[in-house]
Amino acid sequence: MVNCCDLVSEKNEPVPLKSISVELQVRDHVASVSSCLQYVNEEERPLEAVFVFPLPADAAVCHFSARIGEQEIVAEVQDKQSARDQYDDAVSSGQQAFLLEESEESSDVFKLSVGCLSPGQKASITIVYIIELSVQADDALRFCLPAVLNPRYTPAVSAAGVPEVSSASVIPYTLSLSVEVRSSDRISKLESSCPLDPLEFLDAQHTHATVNLTAGHRFDKDVELFLYYENSHQPSAVVEAGASAAPSGSLMGDPALMISLYPEFPADVMSSLASRGEFIFVVDRSGSMDCKMHHGNDAQMRIESARDTLLLLLKSLPMGCYFNIYGFGSHFESFFPQSVVYSEDTMEEALKRVKSMSADMGGTEILQPLKHIYSQPCYPDHPRQLFIFTDGEVWNTKEVLDLVKRHVYSHRCFSFGIGEGASTALITGMAREGSGHAQFITGTDRMQPKVMQSLRFALQPAVDNISVDWTVPEGVKVDMLSSSINTLFQGQRALIYAQIKGQSSGKKEGAVTVKYKLKDQPVTNQLQFTLQPTEDTGLTIHRLAARSVIRSLELEERAEGADAENVRKRIVELSVQAGVSSAHTAFIGINKDHNQTVKGPLLQRRVPVARMVVQRARPMALQMDFDSTMHYSMASSNSMIESDDESDQKAEPLKDPVLQLVSLQKATGCWELNASLAAVFGKTEDEVTNQKTAQVDGSVWATVLALIWLYAFKSDQQVEWQFVAMKAASWVRSQKPDSLSQCVCDGNALLGCQVTEDMLGI
Numbered sequence: 144m145v146n147c148c149d150l151v152s153e154k155n156e157p158v159p160l161k162s163i164s165v166e167l168q169v170r171d172h173v174a175s176v177s178s179c180l181q182y183v184n185e186e187e188r189p190l191e192a193v194f195v196f197p198l199p200a201d202a203a204v205c206h207f208s209a210r211i212g213e214q215e216i217v218a219e220v221q222d223k224q225s226a227r228d229q230y231d232d233a234v235s236s237g238q239q240a241f242l243l244e245e246s247e248e249s250s251d252v253f254k255l256s257v258g259c260l261s262p263g264q265k266a267s268i269t270i271v272y273i274i275e276l277s278v279q280a281d282d283a284l285r286f287c288l289p290a291v292l293n294p295r296y297t298p299a300v301s302a303a304g305v306p307e308v309s310s311a312s313v314i315p316y317t318l319s320l321s322v323e324v325r326s327s328d329r330i331s332k333l334e335s336s337c338p339l340d341p342l343e344f345l346d347a348q349h350t351h352a353t354v355n356l357t358a359g360h361r362f363d364k365d366v367e368l369f370l371y372y373e374n375s376h377q378p379s380a381v382v383e384a385g386a387s388a389a390p391s392g393s394l395m396g397d398p399a400l401m402i403s404l405y406p407e408f409p410a411d412v413m414s415s416l417a418s419r420g421e422f423i424f425v426v427d428r429s430g431s432m433d434c435k436m437h438h439g440n441d442a443q444m445r446i447e448s449a450r451d452t453l454l455l456l457l458k459s460l461p462m463g464c465y466f467n468i469y470g471f472g473s474h475f476e477s478f479f480p481q482s483v484v485y486s487e488d489t490m491e492e493a494l495k496r497v498k499s500m501s502a503d504m505g506g507t508e509i510l511q512p513l514k515h516i517y518s519q520p521c522y523p524d525h526p527r528q529l530f531i532f533t534d535g536e537v538w539n540t541k542e543v544l545d546l547v548k549r550h551v552y553s554h555r556c557f558s559f560g561i562g563e564g565a566s567t568a569l570i571t572g573m574a575r576e577g578s579g580h581a582q583f584i585t586g587t588d589r590m591q592p593k594v595m596q597s598l599r600f601a602l603q604p605a606v607d608n609i610s611v612d613w614t615v616p617e618g619v620k621v622d623m624l625s626s627s628i629n630t631l632f633q634g635q636r637a638l639i640y641a642q643i644k645g646q647s648s649g650k651k652e653g654a655v656t657v658k659y660k661l662k663d664q665p666v667t668n669q670l671q672f673t674l675q676p677t678e679d680t681g682l683t684i685h686r687l688a689a690r691s692v693i694r695s696l697e698l699e700e701r702a703e704g705a706d707a708e709n710v711r712k713r714i715v716e717l718s719v720q721a722g723v724s725s726a727h728t729a730f731i732g733i734n735k736d737h738n739q740t741v742k743g744p745l746l747q748r749r750v751p752v753a754r755m756v757v758q759r760a761r762p763m764a765l766q767m768d769f770d771s772t773m774h775y776s777m778a779s780s781n782s783m784i785e786s787d788d789e790s791d792q793k794a795e796p797l798k799d800p801v802l803q804l805v806s807l808q809k810a811t812g813c814w815e816l817n818a819s820l821a822a823v824f825g826k827t828e829d830e831v832t833n834q835k836t837a838q839v840d841g842s843v844w845a846t847v848l849a850l851i852w853l854y855a856f857k858s859d860q861q862v863e864w865q866f867v868a869m870k871a872a873s874w875v876r877s878q879k880p881d882s883l884s885q886c887v888c889d890g891n892a893l894l895g896c897q898v899t900e901d902m903l904g905i
Contacts, residue, residue, distance in 0.1 A: 200568035203690035206271035207730035218732030244729035320356035380672030432502035459866035472504020527554035535565030578630035616647035689721035812870030855896035
């Protein structure tokens with residue numbers, strides 16, 4: 144009999160999880176997250192509660208405990224199969240047991256099992272994890288508490304996948320969140336995608352602050368926090384003492400070191416962006432891309448935002464590069480059989496096709512298009528840059544990451560997670576293994592600014608010959624724990640973990656030197672640090688370092704020719720020693736002091752998580768099992784060039800004035816003088832033509848006007864149109880027009896603004 148209570152699942156079953164309370168402690172750019180989950184069995188029979196939920200892929204889960212009444216059971220990390228066997232034995236014999244395990248397919252999905260709760264019994268489950276906060280384009284540090292776990296698309300031909308997810312569009316449990324920030328740097332502000340109480344500073348220096356999530360929040364969307372420091376690009380080093388109980392010489396017994404570097408490249412090198420490259424844009428066209436970007440009334444559909452972004456990207460590419468666009472779902476297709484030279488003709492062909500792109504390709508199967516791309520030969524002197532746009536709902540994350548890693552020396556991969564529920568393991572993993580950069584577009588974020596920042600990274604000169612050298616006193620040795628650094632980007636943080644071995648009786652100072660070449664120019668960045676451990680940080684650095692080593696070993700285990708069994712053994716040993724989760728271990732806790740075993744048949748209840756609801760007429764979007772006959776089609780160049788009149792008629796006019804202007808630009812960078820351009824300025828074609836400087840060509844006049852309009856009225860969106868403007872300015876300079884100063888003056892008069900030639904870059 145179902146209890147008459149408000150907390151029920153979609154099947155009208157009581158939900159045993161009532162609330163989640165989260166305490167977030169931030170120290171500089173590292174966060175410790177403690178989540179307390181309150182369970183109550185309101186049914187008349189004993190039950191087992193199963194909760195499959197998301198965590199950030201880079202999190203190191205380091206504590207799991209349960210409190211029942213006055214009794215606390217602290218779980219241990221053990222080999223996963225052994226932990227499962229113990230859990231099953233305990234539950235089947237009526238004992239209370241608790242199991243927390245990471246999905247073997249994706250490191251951002253966990254399964255929590257709470258076994259044998261007696262009728263009326265309460266249990267409080269605590270999970271603690273630590274994570275490095277990622278740096279955003281505006282230098283904010285981002286923390287995301289994921290709530291949405293979208294079902295991962297699994298082809299019918301495969302039986303594997305992440306654990307079965309119970310989901311709901313309305314979540315019956317609540318969330319409370321308290322945040323404490325301590326920093327060596329002054330805190331500027333803290334923003335969130337959810338309502339917050341006012342930020343309260345606890346010291347005069349503004350280095351210690353607290354804030355709470357406004358009461359009553361339903362945990363139905365991701366909670367994002369953006370933390371701003373005054374000097375966010377300050378390099379730092381933290382030395383942490385080892386655990387006294389751990390053996391000397393082990394990772395947990397020796398001091399651990401975390402280095403944070405923010406490489407600053409020479410200005411003269413950065414002023415000239417690359418004009419060569421092969422740019423391949425891979426766009427998710429599965430049914431889930433027909434969801435809205437956020438919950439607001441004015442939200443675009445994900446596929447619409449992707450179309451607008453492709454327009455901006457195509458207009459921003461340098462002349463003479465190569466490009467191609469792939470769409471994928473349960474099959475894939477490309478605009479051209481192979482990448483083509485960027486020109487006015489090829490750009491227009493691609494734009495025509497972009498306008499008709501829909502989320503109509505079924506499931507999310509990204510592996511096959513990537514295999515096809517990697518099978519294509521690279522163009523000499525044109526570095527391959529891969530841009531992948533997806534809502535990240537795939538089942539075979541680790542197989543995808545292994546493929547990207549195998550081809551790391553032939554390309555860079557820039558990945559974009561669209562909407563809530565995108566797999567952090569997939570998005571961050573592809574960028575990490577592909578020596579690129581990851582971005583997440585959630586809430587009311589615009590896709591275009593984040594994508595254009597990544598394009599700037601892609602156009603930066605490639606950094607090569609990266610080396611890390613240590614200068615330490617005699618008797619001391621530093622062993623790198625992090626994987627070797629394959630890529631560096633201007634202003635982006637590079638993290639290094641290391642183990643300090645030995646001791647020095649004298650000098651207590653060390654230094655790390657990172658050397659690399661940028662356009663054949665040698666660059667050196669150095670940071671001094673003390674070997675003395677800082678105040679007690681609770682083995683945070685050690686556990687993050689262990690997590691980094693474990694992730695590297697998991698990749699090594701799956702590599703071709705690896706001694707998988709030996710590597711697996713090393714993973715389990717390090718995971719148990721450090722007390723952090725891995726794909727091969729699990730946290731297990733059993734209430735061995737529970738005197739009375741639970742009698743009677745055991746109910747199982749799955750706790751729902753939030754999911755995105757796809758609202759479409761086409762039934763394909765709601766299907767999770769597709770036809771087992773998978774096909775992968777390549778459209779011929781002829782079929783891609785032909786226009787579909789019906790789809791052209793359906794294409795909506797661009798609403799954003801910037802995108803309207805950009806859509807009119809030619810591949811060379813210029814604009815033509817016509818009525819469409821005049822309409823963007825709010826003028827008629829005659830008004831614009833009559834004010835043209837006599838000695839100036841119509842295209843030069845139109846291009847100068849476009850530049851003036853962008854700098855005068857759309858400066859807040861400059862990150863989106865920066866490359867469009869650079870192409871335009873370069874084209875104007877190449878024309879060497881007479882009376883350019885008068886042209887700018889006349890343009891200012893027509894548009895009612897004051898912009899200088901220097902500002903326009905012409």
